[in-house]
Amino acid sequence: MKVLMWLNRGAEIPGGHRVQMERTAAALRDLGVAVEEHLGPVEPEGSWDVVHGFQLGPREVAAMRARGIPVVISTIYWGLSYTSSPGAGRLTARDALGRGRRGLRYLGASLRGREDLTRLSLQETADDLDRVRAWSMAEILLPNAEGEARHVRDDLGVLTDCVVVPNAIDVSLFAAGVDRPRPAGSVLCVGRVEPHKNQLGTIRALAGAPGLSLTVVGPAHPHHPGYLEECRRAAAQADNVTLLPAVEHSDLPALYARHRTHVLATWYETTGLVSLEAAAAGCTVVTTDRGHAREYLGDEARYCDPADPGSIRRAVDRALTDPPSTGLRHRIADRFSWAETAERTLTAYESVLARRGTRARDAHP
Structure with a gap:
């Protein structure tokens, strides 16, 4: 073929x-x-x-x-919307808020003038x-x-x-360091640095947390250079946050193996490949509650509201005390x-x- x-x-x-x-x-x-x-x-x-x-x-x-x-x-x-309805045909409050996001964009465009509103309407419709x-x-x-x-x-x-x-992921690649000891309170966030991935919200939620260190790793999004600078400024103001550039894919397993918990507090995820990688590598996992990550991770991850810094912090604190999920690792190996x-x-x-x-x-x- x-x-x-x-x-x-x-x-x-x-x-x-x-x-x-x-x-x-x-x-x-x-x-x-x-x-x-x-x-x-x-x-x-x-x-x-x-x-x-x-x-x-x-x-x-x-x-x-x-x-x-x-x-x-x-x-x-x-x-x-930036979430999925838990029941077919039923609109949840969060769905309504997510869909209202589009309405707010139109409102902002209308305040700038009819030309902007027309352009936005035509673009989204197209x-x-x-x-x-x-x-x-x-x-x-x-x-x-x-x-x-x-x-x-x-x-x-x-x-x-x-x-x-x-x-899916390369299960054998990430499972190599699964039993490696990890420092208490070590938290990792891997992903392309852009507003959708919400690294800035994650940094602000965890900045200054006692006994917790956050390492953010990822390439810059070529269309959002200003966001990377915002993240750098926020990280510089926190004594427990490190911002690193992208690493080679082959170097990721060792990076996961040095951290206890991985957090991905994005505004939406269909999957979240880095969550699968982190779980396969022996990390506990925090991910967004918006999207379809639960189809992959089930009840063996902690879920957070990316709009709520307190929700991100609580989910991370709980994940740091959770044991790594052997069941989740096996499910990833079998199905993903x-x-x-x-x-x-x-x-x-x-x-x-x-x-x-x-x-x-x-x-x-």
Whole structure:
């Protein structure tokens, strides 16, 4: 089988979307799939059985379909709110507040003048319409969580078949230091430094906490240099916070193994790869209560409200006294490996070809 993985937007931004594409491609190659990776908006030339898109818009999907190539899309969709409803069809108070965020953006634009309001309205409407058009033309969508699939359907009305393909980590890489002793009170926060990841809120919540040290590690987001400077200033004012630049992926296991707890108090997470890595490495885990992390971590993590510094502090304090979860490590190893992700992805490809009556081995004699 020949597959093209195409990331057309955001390739310059380090993070989970790049990791997901690259690691899934590598695991598919282990299964005998010929995978080609392509970055950027320029339409690639070639012949493939399937195009697997990340961030593809309607123009790119239509172009592939015109060439007779079926398209599947990893949605990586956050939804119109910054949380997921615990019950189907029921709007919680937090959902209402999250969706109200959009209303506040429109209010701010209206106060600046009609031109700004019109521009914002058109941009957000265009973004949603692009998703609807692209995802409706795709053969199958591959969300990372059941909750994400619900949002695609309920927020956008897209009825394309979804196959949930969980995100994953290299379990063996991170399990190497699982039994290593860690200093009491040592807290780590790994991730791209940007407003969405809420490092500034985490620093402020934990600054000055007695007996606690926080290390924040990650690359700067190329579109948010000012946020990194804010984090640096906040860290400099706290005697228990260290801000470090990004490290190589291969160096992360040793970093996790030097800390007792990992915190990821973001405004939303579909998965939180660093939470999975930290748990596999023997850390206790604090993560956001907004999104779908609970589908991965269950009750074996502490959850916090990223808008509430007290909630972040309490969750971290409790996690520091928790023992590492052996059950969570086993679940990650069983369900969230790249091999498992590749198997599910390949099954989705095969279902697309079967639906079209195509066999991959006949497509390229």
